Amino acid sequence: MSPRRTVHRIIAGREAGTALGLIVLCVALWIATPYFATAANLSNVAEQSAIVGVIAIGMTFVILTGGIDLSVGSLVALVGVVIGSALQRGWPVTGAVGLGLMAGIGAGAVNGLTITRGGLPPFIATLGMMSVARGGALMLSDGRPISGFPDSLRVIATGHALGVPAPVVLMLSLYLVAYVVLTRTVAGRYLYAIGGNEQATALAGVDVRFHKTVVYALSGLSAAVCAVLLLARLNSAQPIAGIGYELDAIAAVVIGGTSLLGGSGSVIGTLIGALIMSVLRNGLNLLGVSSYLQQVAIGSVIIVAVLIDMALRRRVQRSFR
Amino acid sequence: MPVVNSIRRLLPVLGVALLVSACNRGGDSSSKPTVALVVKTLNNQFFIDMEAGARAAADSLGIELVVHAPEREIDVERQMQIVENLIQRQVKVLLLVPNGSKEIVPAVLKANVARIPVVAVDTRIDAATLAAAGATVTSFIGSDNEDGGRMAGRFLVETLGGTGMVAVLEGVPGHETADARLRGFRTALAGAAGMKIVASQPANMERDQAFNVTQNILQSNPGITALFACNDVMALGALEAIAAANRTGSVTVVGFDAQDDARKAISEKRMGATIAQNPREMGRMAVITAMRLLRGERVPAEQPVAISLVK
Numbered sequence: 001m002s003p004r005r006t007v008h009r010i011i012a013g014r015e016a017g018t019a020l021g022l023i024v025l026c027v028a029l030w031i032a033t034p035y036f037a038t039a040a041n042l043s044n045v046a047e048q049s050a051i052v053g054v055i056a057i058g059m060t061f062v063i064l065t066g067g068i069d070l071s072v073g074s075l076v077a078l079v080g081v082v083i084g085s086a087l088q089r090g091w092p093v094t095g096a097v098g099l100g101l102m103a104g105i106g107a108g109a110v111n112g113l114t115i116t117r118g119g120l121p122p123f124i125a126t127l128g129m130m131s132v133a134r135g136g137a138l139m140l141s142d143g144r145p146i147s148g149f150p151d152s153l154r155v156i157a158t159g160h161a162l163g164v165p166a167p168v169v170l171m172l173s174l175y176l177v178a179y180v181v182l183t184r185t186v187a188g189r190y191l192y193a194i195g196g197n198e199q200a201t202a203l204a205g206v207d208v209r210f211h212k213t214v215v216y217a218l219s220g221l222s223a224a225v226c227a228v229l230l231l232a233r234l235n236s237a238q239p240i241a242g243i244g245y246e247l248d249a250i251a252a253v254v255i256g257g258t259s260l261l262g263g264s265g266s267v268i269g270t271l272i273g274a275l276i277m278s279v280l281r282n283g284l285n286l287l288g289v290s291s292y293l294q295q296v297a298i299g300s301v302i303i304v305a306v307l308i309d310m311a312l313r314r315r316v317q318r319s320f321r
Numbered sequence: 322m323p324v325v326n327s328i329r330r331l332l333p334v335l336g337v338a339l340l341v342s343a344c345n346r347g348g349d350s351s352s353k354p355t356v357a358l359v360v361k362t363l364n365n366q367f368f369i370d371m372e373a374g375a376r377a378a379a380d381s382l383g384i385e386l387v388v389h390a391p392e393r394e395i396d397v398e399r400q401m402q403i404v405e406n407l408i409q410r411q412v413k414v415l416l417l418v419p420n421g422s423k424e425i426v427p428a429v430l431k432a433n434v435a436r437i438p439v440v441a442v443d444t445r446i447d448a449a450t451l452a453a454a455g456a457t458v459t460s461f462i463g464s465d466n467e468d469g470g471r472m473a474g475r476f477l478v479e480t481l482g483g484t485g486m487v488a489v490l491e492g493v494p495g496h497e498t499a500d501a502r503l504r505g506f507r508t509a510l511a512g513a514a515g516m517k518i519v520a521s522q523p524a525n526m527e528r529d530q531a532f533n534v535t536q537n538i539l540q541s542n543p544g545i546t547a548l549f550a551c552n553d554v555m556a557l558g559a560l561e562a563i564a565a566a567n568r569t570g571s572v573t574v575v576g577f578d579a580q581d582d583a584r585k586a587i588s589e590k591r592m593g594a595t596i597a598q599n600p601r602e603m604g605r606m607a608v609i610t611a612m613r614l615l616r617g618e619r620v621p622a623e624q625p626v627a628i629s630l631v632k
Contacts (some may be wrong), residue, residue, distance in 0.1 A: 033410075041409040048402045147423045147450065158427075230398060234424040235450075240395045285406035288355075288387040291363050295392060 017309035018257050018272045021301075025276060029283040036286055043165055049278035050167035051226055051233075053271060055245055056252040057178045058108075058222030060270045061215045063253050064182075066195045066262025067122035069216065071111060071129035072223040072249060076242030077137040079104045079227035084146035084237030093153045101224045107133060108220020112213030126216075130246070137239040147236035157232035167229050171271075174225070178267045191215065195262025252277055255305040257313075276301065353385040356611040357412040358442075358604070359403055361420050362394040367600045368418065371443070374604030375416070382612050387412070397421040404428040408435045414611035415439045422447040422497075430456040438614050442607045443600070445497060459614065462606050465625035466501035469596040472630050473502075473575045474509025476594050477516070477547045480573055484515030488538045490531050490550040490559060491523040499526065499551040502577055506549050519545060524555050531558030539566050547573045553583040553595055560591055579631045587631060594632035602626050 029036040055072050062069045079100040086096035107129060114125040159166035182188040190211050193201040202208045226245070231237050256273030258265025280301055284294045358375050360368040372388050379386035389407070391399035400420045407415060408431055415437050419425040422445060429446060432439050438459040439446075446458050477487065487510065492499025510516045520538045524531040531550060538545065539562065548563075550556035556576025563572050569591060576583050579597035586592035603626050610620050 035410045038409070041406075044405050044409055048405065051398065145421065145424070148453070233427065234397055234401065234421070235427060235454075236397075236421065236424045238395075238397065238421070238424070241398070243393060243395065281402065282406050282409070285389060285403055286410045288385075288410075291388070291390050291392075 015257065015266060015269045015272060017312040018255060018269050018276070018305065020312075021255075021305050021308060022272050022276050022279065025279055025283070029279065029286070033283070033286045036283060041282070041286075043163075043168070045275075045278050045282045046168045047165040048282065049274045050165075050171040051229055052245060052248045052252055052277065053171045053274035054174060054226045054229060055222050055249040056256075056270045056274050057174055057267060058219030059246075059249040059253050060178070060256070060258055060265060060267050061182075061191060062122070062219045063250070063258050063260060064191045064195045064262055064265055065212055065215055066198065067115065067212070067215070068126065068250070068260075069108075069111065069219045070123065070126040070246050071107070071133055072219060072226075073242040073245035073247075074130045074133035074137065075104055075107055075220055075223035076227045076230060076245055077239050078107065078133040078140075079224040080231050080237035080241055081137045081141045081146065081239050083228065083231055084149075085140055087149060087153070088146060093150055097153070097228055100227060101221060104220040104222075104224025104227070105217045106220070108223070109213060109217040111220065112216030115216065116209035116212050122216075134239075141237070141239040143239055145236050145238040149231065149235055153228075154232045154235060156228060167233070170225070170229070174222070175267055175271050182267060187211065187214075192263055195259075195264070197263075248277065251302050255302055257306075257309045273305075276305065353383055354413045354615050355385045355387060355410070356414045356416065356608065356615075357407045357410075358386060358388045358416040358607065359400060359407070360388065360390045360418045360442075361400075361444075362392070363388075363390045364392075365394065367598075371418070371600040371604040371607075374601035375608045376604075378605040378608035382608065384608060384612060384615075386608065391420065394420060397424040401425060401428045405431060408432055408437060411435075412437060414614050416442055416607040416611060417446075418443045419446050423450040426450045426454050426456055429458065430454050433457055440607060440610050440614075440620075442603055460610055460620045460622055460624060462603055462610060462624045463626060464598045464603075464628050466498055467505035467508075468625070469577060469598075469628045470502040470505025470507075471509045472505075472628070473549055473577065473594065473596055474506040476630055476632065477549065477573060477575060478509065478513045480593060481516070481547055483513050485546040486517055486519045486542060486544050488535070488542065488545045488548045489518055489521035490534060490548065490555045491521060492526045492551040492555075493523065502551045524550070524558070526552050526554060528554050528558035531555035532562045535559040535562035536566070539563070539568065545572060547575070547593075549575045551577055553578040553580040556592065556595065557582055557586065560586060564591075584631060594630055597629045597631050599626055599628065 035041060059069060059072065082103045083096045083100035086099050111126050111129050114120050115122050156166055161169045190201065190206050194208055194211060198208055230241060252273035253270050254260065255276055256269030258269060277298065280298060284297060360371060363369060375386060389403045391403065397420045405428060415432050417439055419441065425446060429439050433456050441458050441461045443463045445461055451458060491503060510518060519542045522534050524534045548559050550559055553576035556574050559574055563569055573593040575593050576595040579595045583592060583595045587594065606624060606626060613620050
């Protein structure tokens with residue numbers, strides 16, 4: 001492939017508009033405040049993006065198939081409480097974390113089964129799970145936070161590898177795996193096909209129900225990984241944690257240019273989307289913008305980002321005609 | 322290269338963004354020291370009043386005050402992010418109303434490392450967790466809840482003329498704020514031989530639970546003439562249970578927090594009294610404490626904020 005075509009492909013890629021948005025935002029903040037473009041702050045922002053960034057991976061998979069997962073915020077709380085109680089009962093860290101990850105996968109698989117076998121719309125199935133998981137977390141913990149965890153668990157939030165915070169390393173590795181799965185494996189291509197035209201994909205002999213169930217299980221898994229991060233970060237498992245995370249994750253996916261209708265999008269876009277939200281929140285804090293105005297700003301960015309992305313894509317399509 | 326052209330067309334937008342942000346810089350680089358107040362949420366009147374008190378003090382002292390809060394009172398993680406961002410902004414003092422007394426400790430530690438003094442306001446930061454993490458809080462500014470409890474107790478002793486059977490609605494077991502109120506209340510009653518606490522049960526700061534618990538107490542101890550609830554929400558629930566039993570007026574109810582509904586009940590003579598905290602004063606004292614820290618002065622580790630009886 002000629003260099004020019006490679007450049008073309010990058011510019012024409014789904015991520016172009018989003019990446020440009022992130023760059024503009026960063027340059028603007030770099031000029032607006034001396035505190036933004038410091039190594040310490042950039043590492044701080046990256047670390048902050050990890051929480052929602054990790055859930056957004058699973059959410060991207062789900063949305064690519066044309067679904068939605070509203071239960072992830074509650075699953076973060078449930079998994080956190082499962083791990084917290086296991087540790088309180090004297091479980092080793094690896095065992096407790098393993099149990100938590102299994103709980104996340106299990107709850108996600110239940111979502112998948114009620115959708116694919118029970119025929120429920122994803123919105124309803126995961127809305128139900130959202131309430132069930134929240135109630136479960138409250139029951140398991142008696143409504144009280146569980147705090148004080150061993151350092152071997154906390155290192156996930158506090159550790160560094162080559163100067164990069166551990167949560168960032170974890171997030172980027174997961175994005176790399178997700179990127180390879182979506183672009184280099186048959187299963188990954190099936191997800192796009194399912195989101196593009198589910199019936200046609202089924203007629204082509206793909207086990208759509210199986211793949212969709214796995215996708216929801218993976219979404220549960222990414223919520224569980226987020227729970228581990230949160231647990232390590234706050235040194236506490238809270239039954240009321242994660243409220244609204246599902247919406248933040250959906251926002252990151254949508255800002256990243258993935259279509260809510262399914263069939264098109266990428267995890268790289270989602271990563272950039274998650275970074276945009278963190279950079280924006282960070283920048284508004286650095287600039288001392290009022291908390292009320294911040295909410296307006298974040299909402300506006302979601303809308304503007306998608307508008308720019310759509311406009312850019314239309315132009316690209318026209319230029320290739 | 323139409324694609325490149327379309328990108329090129331976006332360049333003016335980029336230029337405008339840069340211009341706008343360049344203008345912004347002037348405002349940010351003022352010479353005033355910046356102090357941050359981070360509260361639990363800004364959709365609760367208590368914290369809006371606290372902000373107003375802090376702003377007034379900051380304006381008169383020539384301090385640049387930034388006030389931030391997560392959208393939801395329960396969002397510990399978002400509050401932690403705000404604190405981290407303010408550390409990056411190199412604020413000089415951090416005035417903090419923690420959403421989670423234990424959960425915020427890692428952020429306090431980060432502020433300590435950055436040599437930014439942390440002052441806890443209204444809600445204490447858990448001492449044991451601080452010690453375990455090796456983090457420190459310079460000062461605590463908040464209501465003396467124990468004193469408020471004493472005030473409530475003395476009011477009942479005076480109102481009932483020193484004799485009576487008293488019921489108590491406790492808060493969440495183990496919750497510091499309500500426990501302190503209870504301690505003060507019991508101390509005040511211990512001084513009056515004729516006053517006796519005949520029932521003391523938790524209703525978890527909730528209105529419906531207070532309703533049920535009060536109904537049960539009225540069944541088991543129909544002779545009670547007074548009831549103290551550790552917050553107004555429970556006091557209001559108790560009032561309803563008392564009204565349902567047709568006992569309005571025969572039981573003097575005292576609450577805590579001076580909520581609007583409680584003030585209204587007091588003015589309608591359905592409720593005896595409540596204890597008012599002063600968030601505005603907390604905000605003012607917090608900023609003054611920040612000023613003293615900026616000057617390098619020592620500040621007391623405990624700074625109680627005056628509270629008052631509303632009857």
